[in-house]
Amino acid sequence: MTINTEKNGTALSVTLEGRLDTATSPQLDEALKASMPGITELVFDLEKLEYLSSAGLRVLLSAQKVMNKQGSMTVTNVNDTIMEIFEITGFSDILTIR
Amino acid sequence: MPRKSVREMSAQERKRHSLTARVRRAIVRGTVLLGIVALIIGLGLYSYALADKYVTEAFNLSRNAAAVLTQVTDVSPSVESVMRIYNNLSEKERAQQNTRAYWELFSDVRSRDDYKTIESVLADFRLANDVNDIYLAVYDKKTTALVYINAYNDTDVEYAYSAGTWETVGKREIDRFWSWDGSGKLYYISYTRDYGWLCTSGVPIRDGDGHIKAFVLADVTMTGVAAAIGRFLIEYLLAITVVAVLFGHLLTRHMQKNVSEPLNRIAGAAEKYVRDRRAGEDISDHFSRETLGITTGDEVENLSLVMADMERDINEFEESITRITAEKERISTELALATRIQADMLPNIFPAFPERTEFDIYAAMTPAKEVGGDFYDFFLVDDDHLGLVMADVSGKGVPAALFMMVSKILIKNYTMTGLAPAEVLRKANDQICKNNREQMFVTVWLGVLEISTGRLTAANAGHEYPAIMRAGRGFELYKDKHGFVMGGMEGMKYTEYVLTLHPGDKLFIYTDGVAEATDSDKNMFGLDRMLVALDGASGEAPRTVIEAVSGAIDDFVNEAAQFDDITMLCIEYTGAAEGNAYEDRKQTK
Numbered sequence: 001m002t003i004n005t006e007k008n009g010t011a012l013s014v015t016l017e018g019r020l021d022t023a024t025s026p027q028l029d030e031a032l033k034a035s036m037p038g039i040t041e042l043v044f045d046l047e048k049l050e051y052l053s054s055a056g057l058r059v060l061l062s063a064q065k066v067m068n069k070q071g072s073m074t075v076t077n078v079n080d081t082i083m084e085i086f087e088i089t090g091f092s093d094i095l096t097i098r
Numbered sequence: 099m100p101r102k103s104v105r106e107m108s109a110q111e112r113k114r115h116s117l118t119a120r121v122r123r124a125i126v127r128g129t130v131l132l133g134i135v136a137l138i139i140g141l142g143l144y145s146y147a148l149a150d151k152y153v154t155e156a157f158n159l160s161r162n163a164a165a166v167l168t169q170v171t172d173v174s175p176s177v178e179s180v181m182r183i184y185n186n187l188s189e190k191e192r193a194q195q196n197t198r199a200y201w202e203l204f205s206d207v208r209s210r211d212d213y214k215t216i217e218s219v220l221a222d223f224r225l226a227n228d229v230n231d232i233y234l235a236v237y238d239k240k241t242t243a244l245v246y247i248n249a250y251n252d253t254d255v256e257y258a259y260s261a262g263t264w265e266t267v268g269k270r271e272i273d274r275f276w277s278w279d280g281s282g283k284l285y286y287i288s289y290t291r292d293y294g295w296l297c298t299s300g301v302p303i304r305d306g307d308g309h310i311k312a313f314v315l316a317d318v319t320m321t322g323v324a325a326a327i328g329r330f331l332i333e334y335l336l337a338i339t340v341v342a343v344l345f346g347h348l349l350t351r352h353m354q355k356n357v358s359e360p361l362n363r364i365a366g367a368a369e370k371y372v373r374d375r376r377a378g379e380d381i382s383d384h385f386s387r388e389t390l391g392i393t394t395g396d397e398v399e400n401l402s403l404v405m406a407d408m409e410r411d412i413n414e415f416e417e418s419i420t421r422i423t424a425e426k427e428r429i430s431t432e433l434a435l436a437t438r439i440q441a442d443m444l445p446n447i448f449p450a451f452p453e454r455t456e457f458d459i460y461a462a463m464t465p466a467k468e469v470g471g472d473f474y475d476f477f478l479v480d481d482d483h484l485g486l487v488m489a490d491v492s493g494k495g496v497p498a499a500l501f502m503m504v505s506k507i508l509i510k511n512y513t514m515t516g517l518a519p520a521e522v523l524r525k526a527n528d529q530i531c532k533n534n535r536e537q538m539f540v541t542v543w544l545g546v547l548e549i550s551t552g553r554l555t556a557a558n559a560g561h562e563y564p565a566i567m568r569a570g571r572g573f574e575l576y577k578d579k580h581g582f583v584m585g586g587m588e589g590m591k592y593t594e595y596v597l598t599l600h601p602g603d604k605l606f607i608y609t610d611g612v613a614e615a616t617d618s619d620k621n622m623f624g625l626d627r628m629l630v631a632l633d634g635a636s637g638e639a640p641r642t643v644i645e646a647v648s649g650a651i652d653d654f655v656n657e658a659a660q661f662d663d664i665t666m667l668c669i670e671y672t673g674a675a676e677g678n679a680y681e682d683r684k685q686t687k
Contacts, residue, residue, distance in 0.1 A: 022494065054492035054539070054610075061586050062537050089541060089560035090582035090590075 003031050010071070011041040017048040020056035029059050036063070040071030047077035052085050064095060074098055118358045122350045129342035137334060144330055148323050149287065149297070156229070156299035156318040157283040163223045163232050164301045164314040167216060173234065173247070174305050176213040177312045180204060180247050180261050181236055192241070195263045196255050204262040213261075216248050224250055230293060230317040234303075237272045237313065238264070247312055253292070275313060278302065287320070295320040360392045364402055371409065385409050433468040433496075440469050440499055443506065445476060448641065456549050456674060457484065460640035461667035462648065464611075470663035471498025471540075472609045473506050477514070479546060485513045486545040488561060488607035488667055492538055492583075501538045505530060505584065509544060519544040519557035520594035523584060527559065531588040539585035543607050545597075552599040552671050557592045559584045562610055565632060569602025573632040575625065601673030606632060606643065611664035615651045618658040623651055640668035 001024035002017040012035055020028060036042070042063060046052075060075075067073035074096045078086065086092040167173060183203055184192070194200045207213055216234060223232045233249035244267045249259040257263070271286050278284045285299035300315035364385065371384040383389055385406035392402045441463075450459055461474045471491030479485050487509055491498040508529055512522040522544060530540070543564060545556035556564075560583035563575040581592035599605065608628070615623040628647060635646035644666045651664065 053614075054490070054541075057583070058492050058537055058539065061539065065537070065587075088562060088580055090580045090586075091560070093580075093582050094587060 001027060003028055005031055005035050007035060007039075010039055011043070012036065012039045013043045013045065015045040015048075019051040019053075020049060020059075021051060021053040022055040025053070025055040025059050028056070029062070032059065032063055036066060038070075039067075042067050042071065042073040044073070044075045045077050046075060046082050047079060049079070049082050052082050054089075057085075057089060057091060060091070060095070072096070117361065118350055118354050121353045122346050125346040125349050126342055129338070129345055133335075133338035133342065137331075137338070140334060141327065141330070145323070145327060148326055149320065152297045152318050152320050152323070153283055153285045153287075153299055156297050156316040157285060157301075159223065159227055159229055159232060159318075160300040160314045160316040163220065163316070164303050166223070167219055167234070167314060168303060170219055171212050171215040172305075173212070173216055173303055174311050176207055176210060176216060176261075177234070177236060177247055179207045179210070181238070181245065183207070184238070184245050184262050184264070185240070189241075192264065196257045198257060200262070201257040201260050204260065207261055213248070220248055221250070230296070230319050232314065232316045233259075234312050234314055236311075237267065237275050239272055239276065242266060242269050242272060275300070275302070276310065293317070293319045295323065356394050356396070357398055360390070360394055360398045360402065363390050363392065364398075364405060368405070382409070382413055430468075436496070436499065437465070437468045440465075440502075443503065444473060450476065451478070454549070455672065457547070457669055457671050458640050459484075459667070459669045460644050461665075462644055463663065463665040464648075464660065465494075465663045466611070466660045467495045469496060469499035470494060470665075471502050472611060472663035472665035473502050474607075474665055474667045475506055475510060476667070476669075477510060479514055479516065482549050484547040484549055485510070486547060486605075486607070486667065486669065487513075487542065488609065488665065489540050489542040490561065490609040490611075490663070490665070491540040494663065497536070497538065501540065501585075505540045505542070509542065513544065513546065518594060519546055519555055520581075520592040523557050523559045523581065523592040524590065527584040527586075527590050527592075528588055530585040534585050537585075539583040541583050541609075545605075545607075547599070547669070547671070550674055552601070552603070552673070554597040554599055554605070555594060556597060557581065557594045559590075559592060560586075562608060562613070565606040565608075565629065566597070567604040567606070567632070567636055569600060572636060573604070573606060573629050575629070599671035601671060604636070604640065604643065604668060604670045606647075606666070606668045608647075608667070609663065609665045611660075611662035612647065612651065612666060614662055615655050615664060616658060616661055617655045623654050627654065640670050643668045 001019055002015075004015040004017075006013045006015075014028075014032070016028070018024070044060070064073050076098045078097055083092070083097075086095065086097065187203075191200075220232050220234065223229075231250045231252070234247040235249065236245045236247065237243075238245050241264070243264040245262065245264045246259055247261055249263075251257075251259040253259070274286070275284060283299060284301065285297060287295060287297050290296050297318045297320055298315055299318070300313045302310040303312050303314060305311050367384045367390060374381050374384070383406070385402055385408075387393070387402070387406070390402050392399050444461070444463060446461075448460055451457075459476055461476065463470065463472055463474060465472070471494055473487070473489050473491075475485070475487035475489075477485045487506070489502070489505060489509070491501045491505065493501075505526065508526040509522060512525050513519070517525070523542060526542075539560075541561040542559040543556065543561040544559075545554050545564075547554045556578065558578050559581045561580075563577055565573045566576045567573040576597065578595055579593040582590045584590075612628055613623060613625050617623075627650065631647045631650035632643060634650075635643045638646070647666060648664075
């Protein structure tokens with residue numbers, strides 16, 4: 001699991017690579033907690049995300065909830081595997097996917 | 099062969115390792131070596147001192163004799179007469195010494211008065227001193243010989259040592275005697291067949307002009323030297339032995355008292371420590387200063403202090419281990435209990451409704467840990483309605499299990515009130531969201547089957563697609579309309595759909611643990627393999643269908659540890675009470 005965060009003013013872009021599962025989700029959780037305060041625009045790039053478990057979904061959901069209060073969150077470059085997970089779990093309804 | 103532990107060794111084997119014995123051996127070896135070195139040095143010094151005594155004696159004698167001789171007479175005439183005759187002899191004639199003819203050549207000299215004076219003075223000296231001989235002689239450079247003027251004959255040869263007889267001597271001696279400057283002692287030590295080791299010392303006699311005329315020489319046998327050295331050796335060796343033994347004994351005693359005994363006490367304490375621990379005795383100060391009494395103030399005492407520290411640490415460690423183990427045991431007991439409680443929460447007695455012939459149902463949950471977040475549920479809402487639930491809580495273990503309990507109860511309770519599935523999910527979701535600070539969520543598939551008609555009303559909150567099998571055909575995923583997971587966000591609405599089951603149709607619902615079961619190479623089981631496994635058992639009863647999928651997963655993951663909870667439910671609709679399709683089919687087979 002590789003997490004790349006790039007902060008540009010109040011915009012934060014997070015690129016995920018590998019598997020976001022029970023073992024790696026806490027990493028993302030930590031990273032987000034550290035960089036999210038004051039952010040008004042959060043963008044996830046999931047192009048190279050291979051797998052997303054419920055623990056990973058939970059982190060995305062938390063982020064979405066925080067961003068609902070302080071700005072906007074967008075999920076970009078969603079590949080087919082991840083898209084299917086989003087659709088099955090209904091996350092496609094609550095996330096802004098571009 | 100494995101090494102014996104110290105505990106298994108006999109006393110003799112242990113002794114082999116005794117420090118004391120080793121030190122004793124080292125001391126004896128060292129003392130003996132030192133003794134030998136000292137002996138060599140001592141012997142040299144002793145021999146020198148002894149020899150010096152003889153040399154001094156011989157030198158003093160010859161000096162005294164020379165002084166007396168010069169006082170009473172002038173030796174020159176006699177010396178010159180003998181030397182004149184000697185020098186006039188040919189080598190061949192000189193070789194005739196010790197014969198009467200040779201002896202007679204010097205009879206004139208011998209009859210001179212001054213010669214007789216010399217003879218008597220020397221004879222007196224010989225008598226008065228413990229000496230081989232005191233004699234007057236000339237070192238003749240030309241013939242490299244010592245020519246006797248007057249000497250004492252103690253041999254069997256009749257004319258030996260008479261005036262004019264001679265003996266070959268080394269050129270070096272001759273040069274030394276002739277060139278003596280008066281300092282030190284003039285001597286040499288030689289070995290003779292007749293007298294053994296002989297010390298010859300002497301002084302020159304000079305005439306009025308200071309020219310050397312002859313030498314007064316004294317021979318002293320050094321017979322006493324060998325005997326004295328022998329005695330010295332014996333006494334010395336005796337002394338060394340006594341010292342070595344005494345020294346070894348004292349040092350060994352010292353070692354024993356300050357090293358071996360304390361070490362043995364520590365070793366004994368260590369053995370006792372092991373024994374006590376095995377026997378479960380609660381003694382905690384095997385190595386303390388009070389118990390061992392070691393106050394040597396050196397490394398040995400250090401060792402005992404370190405051992406005491408170690409014992410304390412081990413005891414503390416053991417206590418904490420015991421505490422942790424007890425805690426772990428308590429937790430694992432509780433978890434085992436929780437596992438049973440959770441399993442009992444799910445309907446798990448099959449056949450579940452033996453009196454209902456319209457459907458056959460089977461379900462199984464295998465948690466990855468002691469307790470899991472997956473659950474299934476089925477219950478009769480009323481005589482004609484059967485509730486079916488398949489759910490998966492995010493995460494695993496105890497947190498998921500707690501969340502699962504709440505979800506299960508909420509869903510069942512709302513369903514039991516007769517609400518439609520979508521409404522049940524909406525209400526349950528709002529309830530769950532109220533106190534969900536941990537932001538857990540649960541995916542739920544909820545269906546209510548109207549038993550009399552086969553009408554299945556269902557709603558899906560972010561859960562896997564159900565798999566449906568129409569009678570006589572294969573299983574396929576039913577891509578139903580998905581809502582958002584439950585617990586994620588308040589106020590979510592869920593869509594409901596209706597599906598009609600015909601006699602012989604089967605519905606298979608499951609959690610993602612099935613598709614995501616992973617082998618050791620990180621390959622996932624996947625939905626395709628699941629469908630293949632399902633089709634392999636499509637004609638069988640629900641229990642067999644689930645066992646087939648379960649078996650296929652086991653074969654696939656092989657040795658790899660189960661990572662996620664795996665839960666499955668299969669229902670076969672056999673039709674309204676009048677016609678039992680399942681039974682019919684079984685008969686026509």
